[in-house]
Amino acid sequence: MLKRIIAGFALAAVVATGAMVAQASAQTIEWRGGSIGGGWYTIVSxxxxxxxxxxxxxxxxxVPGGGAANPVAVQQGQxxxxxxxxxxxxxxAGATGTYQGRPAADKLRMIGQSFGDTPYHFIRASGQTMDMATLFREGRNIRFGGANNGATDEIALxxxxxxxxxxxxxxxxxxxxFTLAAYADVAAAYRDNQIDYAFFALGLPGSAVIDMATGRDGELLDIPQDVLDGFKQRYGMGSGVIPGGTYPRFHGTRDVRTLVMATTLVTSSDVxxxxxxxxxxxxxxxxxxxxRIHGSLKDYRCETAVLxxxxxxxxxxxxxxxxRGIAQN
Incomplete structure (x- = not known):
C-alpha cells in the first residue's frame, strides 16, 4: 500500500512538473505587419x-501596422x-530623421533583413500623359493616391x-x-476612377496592384534617376527593378526602375x-x-540575413x- 501511495505521489509530481514546463514554454507574441491588403500583412499572417x-x-x-510605426511599437512593448x-x-534606434525628438528605440534588435524587399510602385492611369517630373512641377487638379498617413510609404511620398x-x-x-488610405481602398479608388496617379510600396506581386489592374488600364512608370540618386544620398534608400511580367497589364515584359526598401524583421531586447x-x-x-506565403520571400536567405x-x-x-556558421559576431 505504501509503495502504491509513494508511486502515486511520484506520478502526480511528474504530471505537475510536465504541466509547469508546458506552461513555462507557452508564449504568446504579437507580430505587426503592414496595412490590410498589402504584402506585409499577407507575409505576417x-x-x-x-x-x-x-x-x-x-x-x-x-496584426496590421506600418514600417515607420512598428519600431516604436516594439520599443514600447506593444x-x-x-x-x-x-x-x-x-x-x-538613433532618434534621428523621422524620429528626431523622440526617445531612442534602444531596445530594437533585428532577426534578419531582406525579408521580402519592398519596391515602390508609381502608377499612372490610362489616358494620363505626364511623367513624374512634369506631374509635380506643372500638374494641376491632380487626383493622387497613397498609403495611410504615417505609413512608411506615405513618409516616402x-x-x-x-x-x-x-x-x-x-x-x-x-x-x-490626395486619397491616403489602406492599399485596398486606394485600389478601389483607382478602379472607380477617383484617382489617376498612385505611389506606394508593396512586396511583389502586390495584391492591391493586381486588383487595380482588374478594373482599369494603367502604367507603371520608372522612377527618374535624379530621384533615385537623391533618395540614396539623403535617406540611404536603395534602388532596383520591378521585373517585367510582374503585372502584365501595367508594364508587360518591361523592367521598371524603382526605389527599393530592405524589409527588416525586428524584435525587442526584452524578448x-x-x-x-x-x-x-x-x-x-x-x-x-x-x-508559398508570399512571392516576395523567394529570395530570402538566412546566409545573408545579417550582413x-x-x-x-x-x-x-x-x-x-x-x-550555423553564418555569423561570428
Whole structure:
C-alpha cells in the first residue's frame, strides 16, 4: 500500500512538473505587419502560422501596422515582432530623421533583413500623359493616391514631394486631391476612377496592384534617376527593378526602375533569447516554405540575413547564426 501511495505521489509530481514546463514554454507574441491588403500583412499572417506549426507552445497574433510605426511599437512593448524598413529601424534606434525628438528605440534588435524587399510602385492611369517630373512641377487638379498617413510609404511620398519642392498644402493650392488610405481602398479608388496617379510600396506581386489592374488600364512608370540618386544620398534608400511580367497589364515584359526598401524583421531586447532563437531556427529551417506565403520571400536567405545591420542582432538570433556558421559576431 505504501509503495502504491509513494508511486502515486511520484506520478502526480511528474504530471505537475510536465504541466509547469508546458506552461513555462507557452508564449504568446504579437507580430505587426503592414496595412490590410498589402504584402506585409499577407507575409505576417502566413509566417505567423508557420511559426505556430514549427515552434511548440508559441502563439503568434498577426496584426496590421506600418514600417515607420512598428519600431516604436516594439520599443514600447506593444509588439514582440515587427516588419520594418532598414532606414527606419536605424533612424528609430538613433532618434534621428523621422524620429528626431523622440526617445531612442534602444531596445530594437533585428532577426534578419531582406525579408521580402519592398519596391515602390508609381502608377499612372490610362489616358494620363505626364511623367513624374512634369506631374509635380506643372500638374494641376491632380487626383493622387497613397498609403495611410504615417505609413512608411506615405513618409516616402512626403520625401518625394519635397524632392520637387512641394508639400501636400502647396499642391492642394494647385487643385490636387490626395486619397491616403489602406492599399485596398486606394485600389478601389483607382478602379472607380477617383484617382489617376498612385505611389506606394508593396512586396511583389502586390495584391492591391493586381486588383487595380482588374478594373482599369494603367502604367507603371520608372522612377527618374535624379530621384533615385537623391533618395540614396539623403535617406540611404536603395534602388532596383520591378521585373517585367510582374503585372502584365501595367508594364508587360518591361523592367521598371524603382526605389527599393530592405524589409527588416525586428524584435525587442526584452524578448527572451530562447524564444528568438526558436523563431530564427524555424524561419531558417523552413525557408523553402516562405515563397508559398508570399512571392516576395523567394529570395530570402538566412546566409545573408545579417550582413547589413541597421540595428544590433538579437542574441537569440545570433546564437543560431553562429551555430550555423553564418555569423561570428
Amino acid at each position: 502566413g509566417a505567423a502560422k508557420l511559426l505556430e506549426d514549427k515552434v511548440p507552445g508559441l502563439t503568434v497574433k498577426a 509588439a514582440q515582432l515587427a516588419l520594418s524598413i532598414d532606414i527606419f529601424a536605424a533612424m528609430a 512626403r520625401w518625394l514631394l519635397a524632392h520637387y519642392g512641394h508639400t501636400y498644402d502647396s499642391l492642394r493650392a494647385r487643385g490636387w486631391r 527572451a533569447e530562447d524564444v528568438v532563437y526558436r523563431i530564427t531556427k524555424a524561419i531558417c529551417e523552413n525557408v523553402a516554405d516562405l515563397p 547589413s545591420r541597421p540595428v544590433p542582432v538579437h542574441p537569440g538570433a545570433l546564437r543560431y547564426y553562429r551555430e
